[in-house]
Amino acid sequence: MTTIMNSFKPHEKRIARKIKETTDIFTIEIDMESNSYPGQFYELSILGIGEAPISAASSSSEKLKFTIRSIGHVTSKIFEQDVIGVRGPYGNYWPFKEYDRILAIAGGIGIPPIRALIHELEGKKDLWVIYGARTPSDLVYKYEFDQWRNKANLILTVDRGDESWNGKVGLVTKYIPEIPDLKNMAAFLIGPPIMMENSVKDLLKYGLQPENIFLSLERRMECGFGVCGHCNVGHFYVCEDGPIFRYSEVSNLPELFL
Amino acid sequence: MIYSLNAEEMAQLYERISKEFETYGTVDIQGDITFSRIESYDELRIGRSDKPPKEFLIGRNENVLVFTEPNKKAVFGVMSCDLKGFYIMDKQIYGKDPFYTARRDNTVFINYVCTEPCETGFCSSFGGPLLNDYQIQVINYENDKYLIYADDAYKSFFEGFKQASKEEISKVEKLMHNFNMKQKKHEVEGIENRIKWNSKLWDEYAKICIQCGACNYSCPTCYCFDLNDVGEERFREWDSCILAGFTKTSAGNPRESLASRLRQRFYHKFVYYKKSKGEYLCTGCNRCTDDCPVDIEIKEVIDHDYNNE
Numbered sequence: 001m002t003t004i005m006n007s008f009k010p011h012e013k014r015i016a017r018k019i020k021e022t023t024d025i026f027t028i029e030i031d032m033e034s035n036s037y038p039g040q041f042y043e044l045s046i047l048g049i050g051e052a053p054i055s056a057a058s059s060s061s062e063k064l065k066f067t068i069r070s071i072g073h074v075t076s077k078i079f080e081q082d083v084i085g086v087r088g089p090y091g092n093y094w095p096f097k098e099y100d101r102i103l104a105i106a107g108g109i110g111i112p113p114i115r116a117l118i119h120e121l122e123g124k125k126d127l128w129v130i131y132g133a134r135t136p137s138d139l140v141y142k143y144e145f146d147q148w149r150n151k152a153n154l155i156l157t158v159d160r161g162d163e164s165w166n167g168k169v170g171l172v173t174k175y176i177p178e179i180p181d182l183k184n185m186a187a188f189l190i191g192p193p194i195m196m197e198n199s200v201k202d203l204l205k206y207g208l209q210p211e212n213i214f215l216s217l218e219r220r221m222e223c224g225f226g227v228c229g230h231c232n233v234g235h236f237y238v239c240e241d242g243p244i245f246r247y248s249e250v251s252n253l254p255e256l257f258l
Numbered sequence: 259m260i261y262s263l264n265a266e267e268m269a270q271l272y273e274r275i276s277k278e279f280e281t282y283g284t285v286d287i288q289g290d291i292t293f294s295r296i297e298s299y300d301e302l303r304i305g306r307s308d309k310p311p312k313e314f315l316i317g318r319n320e321n322v323l324v325f326t327e328p329n330k331k332a333v334f335g336v337m338s339c340d341l342k343g344f345y346i347m348d349k350q351i352y353g354k355d356p357f358y359t360a361r362r363d364n365t366v367f368i369n370y371v372c373t374e375p376c377e378t379g380f381c382s383s384f385g386g387p388l389l390n391d392y393q394i395q396v397i398n399y400e401n402d403k404y405l406i407y408a409d410d411a412y413k414s415f416f417e418g419f420k421q422a423s424k425e426e427i428s429k430v431e432k433l434m435h436n437f438n439m440k441q442k443k444h445e446v447e448g449i450e451n452r453i454k455w456n457s458k459l460w461d462e463y464a465k466i467c468i469q470c471g472a473c474n475y476s477c478p479t480c481y482c483f484d485l486n487d488v489g490e491e492r493f494r495e496w497d498s499c500i501l502a503g504f505t506k507t508s509a510g511n512p513r514e515s516l517a518s519r520l521r522q523r524f525y526h527k528f529v530y531y532k533k534s535k536g537e538y539l540c541t542g543c544n545r546c547t548d549d550c551p552v553d554i555e556i557k558e559v560i561d562h563d564y565n566n567e
Contacts, residue, residue, distance in 0.1 A: 004325060004359070006325035009323055047487065048487050050486070072508040219512065220505050220506065223355075226350065227355040229499070254455055
């Protein structure tokens with residue numbers, strides 16, 4: 001008789017390190033090696049409370065890391081745990097192997113899979129990153145920005161500056177035209193729907209091909225492997241067909257930017 | 259193989275199967291046809307069950323953290339509209355959901371094919387009750403005569419039984435043809451192209467729908483479930499795409515309006531599944547309509563003239 005693996009059952013893993021990023025965002029490092037590529041997600045759980053789908057913030061050669069905004073039942077409690085349930089990875093990843101020049105645009109708490117990408121590529125490709133947050137105090141990974149600048153061209157921007165901020169101000173779309181030879185790049189987008197929608201519009205305007213624009217979508221991925229039915233966008237399930245979608249394949253789905 | 263049995267041999271067949279499988283079947287409980295454990299063939303009452311048999315494969319309420327190898331079960335009396343539901347759901351969940359997969363592999367469904375159309379069902383719009391996919395398919399075409407299509411995996415149960423003659427097979431085929439002619443047809447083919455995203459139907463339904471979820475519960479093809487923790491256990495519970503919480507995340511709810519959720523249900527059935535799996539997620543059983551307290555009709559969704567609203 002074949003032994004069946006129970007795909008619903010998480011592995012109990014120790015949280016090895018916790019970093020407070022902002023007032024409501026924190027990073028945890030799990031006591032296990034990453035076995036995922038940037039863009040893939042895991043289901044993290046606290047027994048008795050529930051599960052939440054979270055994208056990995058780590059590259060494939062780091063310890064598994066997650067950066068989480070504490071907002072839901074599970075995410076508001078994870079930081080207090082010593083041990084959590086982990087299952088995954090699920091879904092596909094950014095198609096970074098196919099492109100030599102990549103523009104990554106991340107808004108708010110969309111940044112973790114782009115952090116993973118920066119560490120995955122290790123400066124080996126022409127990577128540009130535009131990372132926008134509401135205010136300077138909402139930016140995460142500040143302690144890594146110097147390191148990132150050795151691996152990528154980094155553009156940081158905030159919607160509203162403060163007295164400590166002497167960097168760029170404005171939406172991420174404002175800085176897209178600063179990227180050289182834009183139309184031959186691939187774009188990887190992740191963040192609030194309105195940010196992605198406006199970024200896509202502008203990228204198309206600047207001549208990027210719809211086949212070379214990729215979006216990371218977020219829905220209620222409960223099971224992670226295509227059986228619970230909660231995360232459909234049109235005829236796709238985000239958990240198994242995504243979370244990364246080629247824009248040309250989803251551009252006509254009416255619920256795309258909800 | 260196709261066999262020809264009489265009523266006495268049917269009882270023998272049951273005996274043979276019951277030596278290897280735990281037996282279940284439809285029984286009559288005070289007028290309600292319900293699936294239940296049965297100990298003898300006499301207990302079986304053929305008729306459309308109030309609820310589809312999907313609970314044999316998808317637990318309505320079960321702890322998914324503990325997986326146990328399922329018992330081998332034989333389920334007698336499964337109607338074609340319900341059996342077909344499993345073959346359709348297989349395309350999305352077989353091989354992925356470990357519980358569903360193990361139970362599917364360990365369950366034999368003995369399908370009893372209707373020979374007369376039921377009051378509200380419209381299975382002939384989906385090809386009729388004689389199915390191409392089955393394990394054991396029984397047609398009680400005359401009083402004491404049963405034609406049985408059986409997958410070769412079960413041929414040991416049929417040792418010594420007569421193979422069906424050409425005449426018997428053609429008699430059944432004629433009967434099935436008549437069944438399909440008698441039942442009113444609904445033009446399902448092409449619905450994925452006719453249906454409209456902004457149809458007034460969704461708003462009309464939203465005005466009357468009370469969000470009870472009965473349509474999902476009674477559907478032989480609705481497979482969605484929710485996961486909820488209670489203490490040390492994580493429960494799978496059948497879920498309903500009509501309920502507001504179905505798509506809610508910490509980032510918001512992509513289907514806040516009831517009209518958008520009703521549309522989702524019909525789009526999943528007639529557009530999305532057709533696109534992703536090549537099949538409609540509906541078998542024409544009509545339970546969703548029969549059980550709907552406000553009479554939202556799935557047939558109307560199929561028949562509606564979307565171009566001339």
